[in-house]
Amino acid sequence: MRALTYQGPSKVRVENKPDPRIEHPQDVILKVTRAAICGSDLHLLHGLVPDTRVGCTFGHEFTGVVEDMGREVKSLRQGDRVVVPFNISCGSCFYCQRHLTALCENSNPASDVASGVYGYSHTTGGFEGGQAEYVRVPYADVGPMKIPDDMDEEEVLFLSDIFPTGYQGAEMGEIKAGETVVVFGAGPVGLFAMKSAWLMGAGRVIAVDHIPYRLAFAEQYAKVETVNFKEVGDVVMHLREMCGGRGADVCIDAVGMEADGSKMHTVLGLVMKAEAGAPTAINWCIDTVRKGGNVSIIGVYGPPWNLVSIGTAMNKGLTLRMNQCNVRRYMPHLLEHIRSGRVDAKGIITHRFSLEDAPQAYHLFAQKRDNCVKCVLAPHGHA
Incomplete structure (x- = not known):
């Protein structure tokens, strides 16, 4: 064959x-x-x-x-x-x-x-x-x-x-009627997470990416608001301000190991092979979600470890859920x-x-x- x-x-x-x-x-x-x-x-x-x-x-x-x-x-x-x-x-x-x-x-x-x-x-x-x-x-x-x-x-x-993966990502966020959901990553899985958030009753869905055509596609296909993180300076502060200063109710990481982020993570992960992908999207989720909110991780990361802001997550009382679908x-x-x-x-x-x-x-x-x-x-x- x-x-x-x-x-x-x-x-x-x-x-x-x-x-x-x-x-x-x-x-x-x-x-x-x-x-x-x-x-x-x-x-x-x-x-x-x-x-x-x-x-x-x-x-x-x-x-x-x-x-x-x-x-x-x-x-x-x-x-x-x-x-x-x-x-x-x-x-x-x-x-x-x-x-x-x-x-x-x-x-x-x-x-x-x-x-x-x-x-x-x-x-x-x-x-x-x-x-x-x-x-x-x-x-x-x-x-x-x-x-x-x-x-x-x-x-x-x-x-x-990718449809079940996006759906499970939204489900793990335990979205309640009217809540605000931020999806990091406007690729195929992110698109289905956005569509699924609406199915679960979200009141507002925001897509975050840095590629204009993907954001335009998300806006048209999933009917979401969009943020280009390369155009807003501090993306976390921008998103929190969009959400009344408190932060989103639910954040979904649909990016994974190849996230564009800090140079430190790029060096550790891609050059030194000392980190299983840049956890940029995870940390943005942790920082963007409101206290007591939910973070759902469906982006793919490899073992053995990542520099995740677990202390911030603990102090904010967050629920983190993740799994292969x-x-x-x-x-x-x-x-x-x-x-x-x-x-x-x-x-x-x-x-x-x-x-x-x-x-x-x-x-x-x-x-x-x-x-x-x-x-x-x-x-x-x-x-």
Whole structure:
């Protein structure tokens, strides 16, 4: 098959790889119909995630058609169209029984941190990703959700990760009716966090970023107020003043490790490799939210440590919640939001590419050129 492969920092190419095969009786093989490029894939591209191995295939947001299946698979049949959660979960362990599928202890037993993840580093199990013509899906009765016959792949593609992630980010903020929510990061996850904040009754939603086209897109797509932090001097003071001097009720970090911030964090994190990403967005959340407020962290950071203002959070009486998204628990609910027209999930797609053009798509997305918000790949034929 043809598949995107990692060739070292900032280098990917499409080449021939062996077709995936059934390795366990609960596996299925999917013919991939759509695969998205995620901001988390850029962390891999830039060499920021440990144990990302040359030759591996990225991609944890994908839909596909069942081509082959193990003998123990009960809920799927050949020809079924499915969308697949990015985290791989067994459905039966201590965490899966509690719907904490992002913490499954059987799909990635070598780690005490995260479940298995498609197309990420070997720290998440070394599973091949979906930016390919075919992909193996373990525990096929647990994760994949059938795509309704009256819906197309792109309508549901983002149920694989970024819509549930944004929704969980808003949910963890425990937003109450009429509250003010500040979302740091106007990328795809941030956009869905903004849309979800409205669904949960927010009275005001403010997006913070520094890229004008992303802020303009957020204003149009999510109907939010926007702040360009490079144009306001002290962004924390600016936001607090916007919120009556007290601060926002809820702040959501949808940025993660590659935040633009202080030079100290840039040196520690990117040059010395002594810090797992700049915690700029986390600290802005802590400083911006009101006393007794909630901070929700869905931006991706790596271990082992970051210079987070935990003392300020303690003294302000804040509640901090964070997690990789437990995708499967949200998929049926969010499908109904899409079907009803409350959320146009495919509306964030700005660019479509064939699989052969995936390297071009990566660099366009990474360099934020051509007003790119979200790229989607079509592994079979042209997008």
